[in-house]
Amino acid sequence: EVQLVESGGGLEQPGRSLRLSCAASGFTLNNYVMHWVRQAPGMGLEWVSSIRWNNGATVYADSVKGRFTISRDNAKNSLYLQMNSLRAEDTALYYCAKDKAGSGSSGFDIWGQGTMVTVSS
Amino acid sequence: DIQMTQSPSTLSASVGDRVTITCRASQSVSSWLAWYQQKPGKAPKLLIYKASNLESGVPSRFSGSGSGTEFTLTVSSLQPDDFATYYCQQYNSYPFTFGPGTKVDIK
Numbered sequence: 001e002v003q004l005v006e007s008g009g010g011l012e013q014p015g016r017s018l019r020l021s022c023a024a025s026g027f028t029l030n031n032y033v034m035h036w037v038r039q040a041p042g043m044g045l046e047w048v049s050s051i052r053w054n055n056g057a058t059v060y061a062d063s064v065k066g067r068f069t070i071s072r073d074n075a076k077n078s079l080y081l082q083m084n085s086l087r088a089e090d091t092a093l094y095y096c097a098k099d100k101a102g103s104g105s106s107g108f109d110i111w112g113q114g115t116m117v118t119v120s121s
Numbered sequence: 122d123i124q125m126t127q128s129p130s131t132l133s134a135s136v137g138d139r140v141t142i143t144c145r146a147s148q149s150v151s152s153w154l155a156w157y158q159q160k161p162g163k164a165p166k167l168l169i170y171k172a173s174n175l176e177s178g179v180p181s182r183f184s185g186s187g188s189g190t191e192f193t194l195t196v197s198s199l200q201p202d203d204f205a206t207y208y209c210q211q212y213n214s215y216p217f218t219f220g221p222g223t224k225v226d227i228k
Binding site: 035037044045046047050059061062095100104105106107108109111112113114 | 153155157159164165166167169170171176208210212215216217218219220221222
């Protein structure tokens with residue numbers, strides 16, 4: 001079964017760091033573009049970051065650029081999001097998502113269940 | 122950045138109704154547009170990609186059309202399982218952007 005399982009969320013203070021993980025099963029993560037998408041409580045979806053399979057190129061939303069880093073570990077078939085200098089506005093449910101495409105994009109066809117990040121003092 | 126808008130924001134409908142949701146982009150996204158369905162407490166589910174392509178396993182009562190800046194998602198005969206929030210998303214260029222969502226509820 002094709003599946004994504006996120007972990008690593010929790011309650012953290014402003015200015016601190018968290019590392020989210022996303023374990024893939026049923027497919028080889030390295031063959032696809034992978035994404036992080038977040039959803040603040042009661043709000044819509046916000047794309048956060050993407051990593052391309054072929055060259056590992058990364059892209060970020062302006063709201064997280066310079067603070068978040070997306071990466072992958074091919075041996076562990078896992079995706080990560082290192083979140084530094086956390087802000088209250090980063091509070092959201094974070095989803096990892098698989099793209100249908102290996103390059104470019106064709107829509108996000110597999111999503112994890114999400115991991116909640118709460119930033120509060 | 123490309124801004125996405127959706128109308129209506131909320132839609133009240135009955136089982137069996139034909140339902141249409143409109144999504145507009147602030148500039149052309151060609152056909153690089155997807156539609157997702159999200160139910161409370163669940164992850165989004167891909168319904169349509171490349172504006173009009175039905176994702177595998179999605180019922181044929183869902184269809185998408187449009188190109189450039191105006192797109193529609195149509196449900197030909199609304200079923201009880203279809204009451205949810207629907208989002209469009211452009212993936213023509215980064216940053217990928219989602220519409221604000223259309224909530225379809227029971228009339």
